[in-house]
Amino acid sequence: MCEGVRAAGDAAAAADVDVITSSGRRRIPAHSTVLASASPVLESILQRRLKKERDAAAGGGKVRRAVVRIRGVTDDAAAAFVRLLYAGSSGDEEEIDEKSAAQMLVLAHAYRVPWLKRRCEGAIGSRLTAESVVDTMQLAALCDAPQLHLRCTRLLAKEFKAVEKTEAWRFLQENDPWLELDILQRLHDADLRRRKWRRKRAEQGVYVELSEAMDCLSHICTEGCTEVGPVGRAPAAAPCPAYATACRGLQLLIRHFSRCHRTSCPRCQRMWQLLRLHAALCDLPDGHCNTPLCMQFRRKEEEKAAAKAKAKAGDDDDKWGLLVKKVRVARAMSSLGKRRQMSCSQC
8 A cells, every 4th residue: 555655646746737627626646648649729828838948947046836727617527537538449338427418528529638638528428317407408519529419419309399398498599599599400300300211211112112013023924823824824833032022913903804894993004014114124035925915005105206206295204214223123132132042051
């Protein structure tokens, strides 16, 4: 124990800087090399202070330690800040106290210590509540803490009804309406992005279903399935792997299409659209595709393409071309995913 006390005394004697807190009641001995290597702001301050002390000593004055004042925080927060600077980013990660986490974030931002700033953001973000999220968002904006600001925005979007009932939100409405407007605008934009993402995901699901329907249609017209088979061949005895999802419904639609004689039938119109889509996606040479009306639709599309080159196409043709393009992309992605699954299963 005596050796530990002696070592601590030697370290304090070797220190050339005193860190003084706001109250002035606490003086923390430190080493200028450690502080300067941890913070560029402290490095600039220490260069001026040490130069001033050296000039004073050269003029015959009394040699004193340089002084660095850390203002605006409590004594415990200042001491913890110096202790963390000594530990460094590669040292043991010390848990940041909940009471001093906000002050540590301010110090890390003011003295430009990025690793400590990230650690404080994580410590504050892990303790976010509906009561503290408004004040924390203001702190994140002042300290330029994007990760903490993002966490606050997510919590606001998730628990906005609870946040509206807090005293901090009412104070914000009365004293800072511009910040309130900014928060509401951010929440509105996030909601729009979420709706757009859901709409795109639903559209992508439709394209994938159409791609599966094209595969099932080719399978039915080439190999046959349990209820419908190619021309001149009986249906297959065993169902295909996609029978429960798409193949059975498509077979029922084909059977209805072959028997229906109504002029305006929505199910028949759906089948016409599927046949047309197959013709637009089919890459087999003429006469080699067993799907009905494939060659007729392809010739019709070629005539439309020739007419489109001479005159500007209408909106319907543009929409149809976009649909064909989307389904082709979904089909390619689906086949790529199947290949990866097969390669993984073989491994």
